[in-house]
Amino acid sequence: MKPRSRIVLLGGGAVGSLVGGGLAAAGHEVVLVDGWHDHVEAIRADGLRVTTPEGAQTVRLQAWHLCDAYRLRDARADVAFLTVKLYDTDWAAALLATWLPQLVPVVTLQNALVEERVARFIGHGRTLGGIGSGLDVFMAGPGEVRRTRKRGAAGGNVFKIGEMHGRRTPRAEAIAAMLSDVDTAAVTTDLWTERWVKLTANTMTSGLSGLTGLSLKAVYSGEETRRIAIRLGAEAIALGRAMGFTLERLFGLPGEAWLRAAAGDAEAEAAALDAMAAQAASMVDGGMSGTLQDLSKGRPTEVAFFNGFIATEAARLGLAAPTHARVAALIAEAESGNLPLGLGNLALITAGTTAT
The missing domain is CATH 3.40.50.720 (NAD(P)-binding Rossmann-like Domain)
Structure with missing residues (x-):
């Protein structure tokens, strides 16, 4: 005992x-x-x-x-x-x-x-x-x-x-x-690498759930949300490498596969989409990300430590993380009450950003 x-x-x-x-x-x-x-x-x-x-x-x-x-x-x-x-x-x-x-x-x-x-x-x-x-x-x-x-x-x-x-x-x-x-x-x-893996996973889904009002299961299941999540993951993985973090696997796939998926490799993209769908299969309906919970309650979010952190660190190192920067900016608007939550925000995320 x-x-x-x-x-x-x-x-x-x-x-x-x-x-x-x-x-x-x-x-x-x-x-x-x-x-x-x-x-x-x-x-x-x-x-x-x-x-x-x-x-x-x-x-x-x-x-x-x-x-x-x-x-x-x-x-x-x-x-x-x-x-x-x-x-x-x-x-x-x-x-x-x-x-x-x-x-x-x-x-x-x-x-x-x-x-x-x-x-x-x-x-x-x-x-x-x-x-x-x-x-x-x-x-x-x-x-x-x-x-x-x-x-x-x-x-x-x-x-x-x-x-x-x-x-x-x-x-x-x-x-x-x-x-x-x-x-x-x-x-x-290897605490620091594990931290980066978790941070990357959080930044791929929590903000998307918050901005769209979708459950986490829906984010992991949706075609458009998964494709945006792939871009977010690749930007975070690229930054992590520049900072010395070696991300071996994320949702069961090697870090390199996420980079290839974001760059347009069809085989890698299919594997990444499947990996996220597999996460949805282990969940039940109704789960809200922390970001969505905070926005729903009118509380501050942790975006400055998530997508905002990735965007800021990437800029400091001369790297590009446009999708993270866009998500962070939109969540800040939502926090201030100037942006309603909804699926229409997916188009706002992709507007003016390019794949890594």
Whole structure:
């Protein structure tokens, strides 16, 4: 039997709630700290409702408001997960640095390249990277999280835990074993490449879902959305190579295949289209990307850390990433309320951009 762990999650959104709920259901002691008042109160009153393609269950765990964060000093936690939005990283990391006992490691279960930012507050020796791929989760309301991807169906390990220095350690292995109670998990000794793979995948689909209002399954299934996603993937892969990231496979295909597909190679394009369709086959209907969820709620998106980051870094290195730049610009318009969501935005993405 696995040992029972004491776990803190700062950030009770979709990822934090899914992971926290899964760990609590497996018997771990879980504290979820969040700033959404109604969510915390719903969990306290009725538990956390977790719905997945395998079924639904209500689990009990501790839910704290942000004003309760001082209690972390006495929480005796074994590990803390940072599961906030990317634009909330700095203050959230500072909060953990203030109240979490200094021997407790912190795992950045977020998107994009955030470990260095977190380490500035927490310290490099305490910071680990955590990647969650193929989760496809959203909040259905206070106290209720839903997942639209079947357990183990994403291909490969869903969770990857890595030390910043790249060595395999007992604590990384223990955290990966813990997360295997939620879905498949493993230790990676190449955190930065894994980060780039996840970033590339996010930038291929999340923005498209947000701008069109389509579910993730629909993005992975649609002919036009898949073709735009191929261009986005190729631009990110080309930039990653220039920055020293060697992306071996993305959605089961070698990085070179995505570059050839974007350049017009018919065989590579067919393989890329099929690879994305295969992702759709592992999902159920209704899953919204994080970008679509944010736009629907009138919240800021993470586009500056996704497509915006790719566009900015490409420009800095003298490379072209026009599709990313276009997606980032359109999402910024949507955030400000000047651009309605809909399929018509696909034409706006392709207007004035060229294939890589």
